[in-house]
Amino acid sequence: MPSAFPLEILTTDQMARADRLTIESGVPAMSLMESAAVAIARATSQILQRTSGRRVLVLCGPGNNGGDGFVAARLLRAQRYKVRVASLTPLDQLRGDAAQAAAAWPCPVSSALECSFDGIDLAIDALFGTGLARDLDSNASALVRRLNRWRRESGQNVVAVDIPSGVDGTTGAVRGAAVEADATVTFFRVKTGHLLLPGRLHCGALTCAHIGIRPSALDSLAVETFVNMPQLWRAALPLPQVDGHKYSRGHALVVSGGASFTGAARLSAAAALRAGAGLVTLASPIEALAVNASALTSVMVRPADGAKGLAKVLSDERKNAVAIGPGLGVSEESCAQVETALAPQAYRRAAVLDADALSSFAGDPERLWRATRAAPGPVVMTPHAGEFARLFAACESDCGCRSKLDKAREAARASGAVVLFKGADTVVAAPDGRASILPYATPWLATAGSGDVLTGVIAGLLAQRMDGFLAASCAAWMHARAAEIFGPGLIADDIIAALPQVWRELCAAQQK
Numbered sequence: 043m044p045s046a047f048p049l050e051i052l053t054t055d056q057m058a059r060a061d062r063l064t065i066e067s068g069v070p071a072m073s074l075m076e077s078a079a080v081a082i083a084r085a086t087s088q089i090l091q092r093t094s095g096r097r098v099l100v101l102c103g104p105g106n107n108g109g110d111g112f113v114a115a116r117l118l119r120a121q122r123y124k125v126r127v128a129s130l131t132p133l134d135q136l137r138g139d140a141a142q143a144a145a146a147w148p149c150p151v152s153s154a155l156e157c158s159f160d161g162i163d164l165a166i167d168a169l170f171g172t173g174l175a176r177d178l179d180s181n182a183s184a185l186v187r188r189l190n191r192w193r194r195e196s197g198q199n200v201v202a203v204d205i206p207s208g209v210d211g212t213t214g215a216v217r218g219a220a221v222e223a224d225a226t227v228t229f230f231r232v233k234t235g236h237l238l239l240p241g242r243l244h245c246g247a248l249t250c251a252h253i254g255i256r257p258s259a260l261d262s263l264a265v266e267t268f269v270n271m272p273q274l275w276r277a278a279l280p281l282p283q284v285d286g287h288k289y290s291r292g293h294a295l296v297v298s299g300g301a302s303f304t305g306a307a308r309l310s311a312a313a314a315l316r317a318g319a320g321l322v323t324l325a326s327p328i329e330a331l332a333v334n335a336s337a338l339t340s341v342m343v344r345p346a347d348g349a350k351g352l353a354k355v356l357s358d359e360r361k362n363a364v365a366i367g368p369g370l371g372v373s374e375e376s377c378a379q380v381e382t383a384l385a386p387q388a389y390r391r392a393a394v395l396d397a398d399a400l401s402s403f404a405g406d407p408e409r410l411w412r413a414t415r416a417a418p419g420p421v422v423m424t425p426h427a428g429e430f431a432r433l434f435a436a437c438e439s440d441c442g443c444r445s446k447l448d449k450a451r452e453a454a455r456a457s458g459a460v461v462l463f464k465g466a467d468t469v470v471a472a473p474d475g476r477a478s479i480l481p482y483a484t485p486w487l488a489t490a491g492s493g494d495v496l497t498g499v500i501a502g503l504l505a506q507r508m509d510g511f512l513a514a515s516c517a518a519w520m521h522a523r524a525a526e527i528f529g530p531g532l533i534a535d536d537i538i539a540a541l542p543q544v545w546r547e548l549c550a551a552q553q554k
């Protein structure tokens with residue numbers, strides 16, 4: 043996992059408002075720029091000390107991102123680095139703080155479009171930051187491509203100021219072309235575009251520097267997007283109580299598929315136990331009872347054929363969380379089973395819907411939303427991109443201008459359920475507007491059954507009565523951390539096996 047960031051994630055608009063509020067409260071804009079440049083110069087000299095380089099090229103753009111570049115150039119020169127500056131814009135076209143920063147640079151400035159990278163040990167990308175408003179034009183794109191080629195061929199480092207130029211700070215999309223950085227130093231808070239793909243892949247090592255904007259600048263921004271890290275859900279993490287018993291830790295029910303599709307549900311069931319549910323029962327079609335029973339020890343097995351059978355098993359109201367979907371099969375019967383799992387009742391039962399529990403409703407998503415909206419407890423849906431597209435066609439945009447975060451939020455609002463949109467940049471969105479983005483997950487997670495384990499972890503946390511949004515966020519983090527602990531060669535079973543180590547780490551941090 044990357045080093046910790048502040049919890050809140052901003053859009054570029056929110057960041058601009060935080061800047062404005064800070065400046066209006068009396069902090070000079072130039073002092074923010076100086077602090078930003080100090081952070082850039084520090085990151086740069088740390089890399090150069092490691093690589094024993096001295097020669098730096100700073101590429102400056104037309105706005106304040108370029109201004110940061112000019113100031114960083116001056117600070118690095120004062121530290122006796124050999125610094126060259128190249129500008130995308132004629133200097134007489136610069137305005138405001140950027141013009142002031144350029145005026146304080148004491149050496150000649152070349153044109154960025156014609157600059158050479160020969161003999162350079164490190165380049166600073168100060169072309170565009172959070173003010174990027176449109177796709178890069180052909181000149182800027184050509185420069186970015188030249189910079190990327192130089193980096194790849196020379197093996198030298200690129201440090202991005204605020205965000206790699208060309209990455210949209212809010213959506214993470216590449217606007218025509220985008221710089222590939224080894225390190226990105228952003229300011230105050232990370233932006234959504236740093237964590238969403240493909241933006242995250244352009245950032246390299248991302249750090250967030252304090253530049254004199256007070257946390258109170260967040261007060262009027264109504265921030266609802268958070269980095270998915272323990273700080274977000276630690277206070278809600280369920281732990282066994284000294285005076286507790288297995289039923290006080292909740293009873294999760296996992297619904298199994300037919301005789302040839304039982305492995306997925308068994309993975310979910312084992313993961314639910316490892317996530318801390320006091321009891322886990324597998325509701326199995328009678329034809330699969332023998333195979334399920336022979337493969338399970340701590341998970342209980344009960345016969346349950348179709349929706350009717352499921353209703354009977356669920357009549358025990360201690361079963362307070364249901365996981366359904368892995369290995370279920372796409373069918374009308376599956377729809378009926380999902381409706382049974384979500385049926386209104388007097389007590390609060392949570393549900394997690396994955397895989398075939400979602401795909402079975404592809405022809406009539408509204409039918410699913412009716413059930414999720416009427417459900418008595420929290421509902422979490424865990425689509426991957428394919429399932430999401432099948433189910434939430436209305437949330438997908440043709441123009442590609444909506445981010446994964448926007449889509450997940452819209453899906454959560456439409457369904458009244460928590461939507462965990464899987465992938466390398468897993469987003470969790472709640473119907474009340476809260477959202478989290480997982481900042482890192484190893485690609486070794488892309489293995490069969492890994493999603494079934496995630497479903498089980500969510501069910502286990504829901505059984506322990508954790509809030510739906512926090513349970514889904516926590517489960518995504520634990521799943522990714524378990525995979526990171528195990529490392530290369532991971533298969534789904536290994537995620538379950540590594541969960542106790544994740545718990546040990548979380549409990550140790552809790553005791554500090």
Ligand SMILES: NC(=O)C1=CN([C@@H]2O[C@H](COP(=O)(O)OP(=O)(O)OC[C@H]3O[C@@H](n4cnc5c(N)ncnc54)[C@H](O)[C@@H]3O)[C@@H](O)[C@H]2O)[C@@H](O)CC1
Binds near residue numbers: 078103106
């Ligand atoms: N405002 C503040 O208080 C602070 C801002 N800081 C820096 O300022 C940056 C934001 O500054 P700006 O708002 O000036 O924005 P940028 O410097 O990111 O760029 C805006 C400029 O680029 C032009 N532009 C936008 N998209 C373009 C495109 N595709 N092709 C060509 N030109 C394009 C705009 O017309 C404008 O002139 C941040 O990223 C950060 O680096 C820091 O100095 C910290 C404090």
Ligand SMILES: Nc1ncnc2c1ncn2[C@@H]1O[C@H](COP(=O)(O)OP(=O)(O)O)[C@@H](O)[C@H]1O
Binds near residue numbers: 426464485493494521
């Ligand atoms: N490239 C990747 N990087 C990180 N995590 C990934 C990547 N690809 C998939 N994952 C994660 O692995 C899990 C795969 O789930 P899913 O697609 O449902 O697989 P399955 O159906 O085989 O269980 C999800 O948690 C997803 O976020």
Ligand SMILES: [K+]
Binds near residue numbers: 107203207
């Ligand atoms: K930049």
